[in-house]
Amino acid sequence: MRVLITGGAGFIGSHLAQAYLQRGDEVYIIDNLSTGSLENINHLKENADYRKRLFVSIDTILNRDIMVELVGTCDVVHHLAAAVGVRYILDHPMESINTNIQGTEKVLELCNKFKKRLLIASTSEVYGKHLHAPLVETDNIIYGPSSKFRWSYAASKLMDEFMSLAYFRTTGLQVTAVRLFNTVGPRQTGTYGMVIPRFVSQALKNEPLTVYGDGRQTRTFTDVEDVVWALMRLIENDQAFGEVFNIGGTEEITILDLASRIVAASNSSSEIKRIPYDEVFGKDFEDMQRRVPSIEKLRALIGFNPKTPLDAILSKVIRFTSKRTNGI
Numbered sequence: 001m002r003v004l005i006t007g008g009a010g011f012i013g014s015h016l017a018q019a020y021l022q023r024g025d026e027v028y029i030i031d032n033l034s035t036g037s038l039e040n041i042n043h044l045k046e047n048a049d050y051r052k053r054l055f056v057s058i059d060t061i062l063n064r065d066i067m068v069e070l071v072g073t074c075d076v077v078h079h080l081a082a083a084v085g086v087r088y089i090l091d092h093p094m095e096s097i098n099t100n101i102q103g104t105e106k107v108l109e110l111c112n113k114f115k116k117r118l119l120i121a122s123t124s125e126v127y128g129k130h131l132h133a134p135l136v137e138t139d140n141i142i143y144g145p146s147s148k149f150r151w152s153y154a155a156s157k158l159m160d161e162f163m164s165l166a167y168f169r170t171t172g173l174q175v176t177a178v179r180l181f182n183t184v185g186p187r188q189t190g191t192y193g194m195v196i197p198r199f200v201s202q203a204l205k206n207e208p209l210t211v212y213g214d215g216r217q218t219r220t221f222t223d224v225e226d227v228v229w230a231l232m233r234l235i236e237n238d239q240a241f242g243e244v245f246n247i248g249g250t251e252e253i254t255i256l257d258l259a260s261r262i263v264a265a266s267n268s269s270s271e272i273k274r275i276p277y278d279e280v281f282g283k284d285f286e287d288m289q290r291r292v293p294s295i296e297k298l299r300a301l302i303g304f305n306p307k308t309p310l311d312a313i314l315s316k317v318i319r320f321t322s323k324r325t326n327g328i
């Protein structure tokens with residue numbers, strides 16, 4: 001099978017590419033390296049077997065000519081390219097909206113034109129400011145005002161879901177949207193606000209772990225390999241088309257407890273320091289207090305049951321980061 005992965009040089013995309021190459025498929029990647037990097041896929045290019053089946057285009061999904069060629073060539077498309085990360089969205093508001101709306105529009109239009117199966121990466125952020133758990137795909141959505149720019153990411157991804165469902169309903173496009181909850185693992189960067197890689201780097205340098213807000217906000221974390229497993233099964237499942245699925249873990253933890261666990265697991269002498277949100281993100285920021293998915297819909301369709309507990313995920317990330325820091 002020929003698989004196109006937009007954003008394939010990013011964190012999740014590089015793991016997905018690896019899984020398809022391991023399975024024997026051909027993988028086509030398009031990535032503009034805005035938050036991704038060639039370092040994420042160099043090990044794939046260096047593998048003698050994978051190299052023959054891996055084709056990488058460094059370009060933007062907004063380039064229609066190249067997207068026509070790539071979508072036309074491939075059998076299925078995983079659309080992961082997006083402006084990602086709270087820090088990145090706040091620093092690049094216009095570019096983020098363009099990528100996440102116009103880019104997805106292009107991918108949908110071309111998958112429809114060439115009749116290709118498509119999976120679109122949405123996000124748990126679309127739920128907004130709920131306090132209840134677990135979050136079910138049919139729940140209402142609660143956002144803050146448009147002056148608080150973090151919601152532009154959620155709103156743009158929600159628009160991606162609406163466009164996908166509209167294509168499915170009007171043209172029968174075989175498209176599925178997934179709401180990814182915090183996905184973690186080796187190769188994720190902490191540069192744009194992702195909490196685990198940021199804490200792990202701080203802990204390994206024995207620097208203070210900087211918890212934003214009071215640290216009582218909770219999250220769940222899923223190993224990227226569990227997520228990749230689900231993405232590969234969903235895109236091949238006819239029952240998934242025209243549907244939206246949560247993909248996430250169920251082990252809820254406060255950010256303060258997460259910081260303590262990382263300090264302990266990395267034998268660090270770091271202290272934990274709380275910093276008010278406005279010192280980090282400016283006054284127009286608000287956070288979500290809680291984000292726990294219901295995974296019943298996904299479990300019922302493909303038997304999804306995330307296998308990797310948080311402690312094992314943390315060990316993997318700590319091992320990876322300390323090797324990379326020491327240049328091994």
Ligand SMILES: NC(=O)c1ccc[n+]([C@@H]2O[C@H](COP(=O)([O-])OP(=O)(O)OC[C@H]3O[C@@H](n4cnc5c(N)ncnc54)[C@H](O)[C@@H]3O)[C@@H](O)[C@H]2O)c1
Binds near residue numbers: 184
């Ligand atoms: N990691 C998570 O916890 C998480 C949670 C929710 C949703 N998601 C979604 O999953 C997808 C992948 O995220 P990730 O965590 O791997 O982040 P990532 O930043 O590592 O991956 C995104 C990739 O898209 C590329 N990209 C951005 N704009 C592009 C453009 N215009 N043209 C081509 N490439 C472009 C980036 O360079 C990057 O490699 C994104 O759509 C994101 O919104 C991720």
